[in-house]
Amino acid sequence: MVHIEGLPIELLHLILSFLATPDDLEVLNRDKNTKAKDDNASELEDDDYDDDEPDEIETLRNVCLVSRKFREVAQPLLFRDFYDDGLDEDPSPTISFTKTIYQRPDLGKHVHQISIMPHPFTPVGPKSLSAEDSEQFKGIIRDLKLADQEESWISALERADLGVVGALLANKTPNLRVLHLPSLPFRIEPFIQLFDHNPEFLLSLESIWIESDDEVSGFDISSYQKFLTLPKVVTSIFEYGDLFDASFPSTWQPGTLVTEELAFHHCHIDAGAIKKLMQACKNLKNFTYNNFSLDPNERRIMREDVAPEMTAKEAQEAVLLHKDTLELFHLEFAMGHWDVDNAEEIVASHAKLGSFREFSKLMTILVPHASLPSHPRFPSSLDTLHITDCNSSIQEMTQNIATDCKNGLYPKLANFKVFAIDITQPIRLSGQRIPEGKTPEQCFVALRDMFKGTKVNFQILPYELPDFDDYGDLDDFGEEIGYEEDFEEPGFGESLPAGDGGMGPIPPQLFNLLMQRALMDPEFAHLRQEEDSDDDSWETEDSDST
Numbered sequence: 001m002v003h004i005e006g007l008p009i010e011l012l013h014l015i016l017s018f019l020a021t022p023d024d025l026e027v028l029n030r031d032k033n034t035k036a037k038d039d040n041a042s043e044l045e046d047d048d049y050d051d052d053e054p055d056e057i058e059t060l061r062n063v064c065l066v067s068r069k070f071r072e073v074a075q076p077l078l079f080r081d082f083y084d085d086g087l088d089e090d091p092s093p094t095i096s097f098t099k100t101i102y103q104r105p106d107l108g109k110h111v112h113q114i115s116i117m118p119h120p121f122t123p124v125g126p127k128s129l130s131a132e133d134s135e136q137f138k139g140i141i142r143d144l145k146l147a148d149q150e151e152s153w154i155s156a157l158e159r160a161d162l163g164v165v166g167a168l169l170a171n172k173t174p175n176l177r178v179l180h181l182p183s184l185p186f187r188i189e190p191f192i193q194l195f196d197h198n199p200e201f202l203l204s205l206e207s208i209w210i211e212s213d214d215e216v217s218g219f220d221i222s223s224y225q226k227f228l229t230l231p232k233v234v235t236s237i238f239e240y241g242d243l244f245d246a247s248f249p250s251t252w253q254p255g256t257l258v259t260e261e262l263a264f265h266h267c268h269i270d271a272g273a274i275k276k277l278m279q280a281c282k283n284l285k286n287f288t289y290n291n292f293s294l295d296p297n298e299r300r301i302m303r304e305d306v307a308p309e310m311t312a313k314e315a316q317e318a319v320l321l322h323k324d325t326l327e328l329f330h331l332e333f334a335m336g337h338w339d340v341d342n343a344e345e346i347v348a349s350h351a352k353l354g355s356f357r358e359f360s361k362l363m364t365i366l367v368p369h370a371s372l373p374s375h376p377r378f379p380s381s382l383d384t385l386h387i388t389d390c391n392s393s394i395q396e397m398t399q400n401i402a403t404d405c406k407n408g409l410y411p412k413l414a415n416f417k418v419f420a421i422d423i424t425q426p427i428r429l430s431g432q433r434i435p436e437g438k439t440p441e442q443c444f445v446a447l448r449d450m451f452k453g454t455k456v457n458f459q460i461l462p463y464e465l466p467d468f469d470d471y472g473d474l475d476d477f478g479e480e481i482g483y484e485e486d487f488e489e490p491g492f493g494e495s496l497p498a499g500d501g502g503m504g505p506i507p508p509q510l511f512n513l514l515m516q517r518a519l520m521d522p523e524f525a526h527l528r529q530e531e532d533s534d535d536d537s538w539e540t541e542d543s544d545s546t
Helices: 009-017 025-029 056-064 068-078 093-103 105-110 131-144 147-158 162-171 189-197 221-228 271-280 312-322 340-349 395-406 440-449 474-480 508-520 522-528
Strands: 081-084 113-116 178-182 207-211 235-239 241-243 261-265 286-290 328-332 364-368 384-388 415-420 457-462
Touching: 081 093, 093 105, 093 131, 093 162, 113 162, 131 147, 131 162, 147 162, 147 189, 162 189, 189 221, 207 221, 221 235, 221 241, 241 271, 271 312, 286 312, 312 328, 440 457
Parallel strands: 081 113, 113 178, 178 207, 207 235, 235 261, 261 286, 286 328, 328 364, 364 384, 384 415, 415 457
Antiparallel strands: none
């Protein structure tokens, strides 16, 4: 019988790796903090994680205490992912972790991911460093031999600027692959200076994520230009930043960026900048520009003196350069104030997307209804289609898409979802609440039945109100928003599958609940404008109104 310690190191590493956080961007969303405790760095604790089940940090720490061999295997896993959400009391976990890496330089090679978020009330980190910590970090800074920049680094250190500490940490992690940082007031200058000082700095980096919020929105994305020009950075994510043609980085020349995934959330990019950015990328696979949110706390207020935001048509024309590589196209603009009575006119006024037929590998498209023509043209490779922010009739568009499916234009399309605030609006015809002689339930079934004989799963889903949740995996998109889990009836999304195996009509109790939730939200008070009228909003208006 083989004892577990008799197994090869490689096999033990594989076994223990299942105890650690998966080696991907999931670490950026963890709600745990990692702290370095001593010079040996084998004891890590998580004071804020209060659960009966031990987390991966505690488990790996205990594994380190089993034996020297187990410690040799588990310790690299302990230091692989570092996360500081700024919620701990002083001293900052970033300071403690950085001290440990400099005391044990051999551990730095194990760090693959660093995520540093500022404290919500003290965004630049702890108020001050201890005298011992201050002297240690000043010595580290002097060893860098930064010449004229040394004094500014020490001055920032005395203010406990985590930008300096974060840069020092990144400088000792040669295998760092994922870097997740806040924007303002976290100083990025130390990182920029290290690019010039250390030719090996961040050469293994694959993903950069600059996080922010509406309170510090409007930072210049071009100030992070050196990160995107690194030879291995394939994923770049920015939140609440701006990118303008007038200040576009001169280093982002055509064909110079290896980035394959670009994501912008609540950002502002003008037409000139998006065109140049698409030219700078070599082979783009995923493009996301998502400014839509039902939560008023997430919406940006743009300055009046900035260049106009790119249109949907301009974004699509720019991305056309990557028609042979693009797999995901996600475009959503900030939610506008729309008028129920004039929804058709508002939709018609938007610049429309052109044909996607030239995109040979495009599988996933998420676009607002207002940006689509009545007969959109998608690629034959399309698998998933999400039409968002829908607030007017989709009868004609749905019929055209269904006809194209039956004609074999979209052989791979299986997931077709429409999202709306008030789910009665997508079936509303001009001058009517619903088509004459039909109930809303019949309208939904009629739309679904257009896809009979195909494999398309067609659904109309309401946005969840008032809880505003970000969507995760596309496969779970419809499950995360739109219906309550406490009902015995099937969820709304489950009540409208396509094809010959479709289920029955929408449960009226569920439909009423969805409408009530939409009407209760203060952001959508306009939906209550006819609440007190004598007309039944479930019935067709008089023929005179049509």
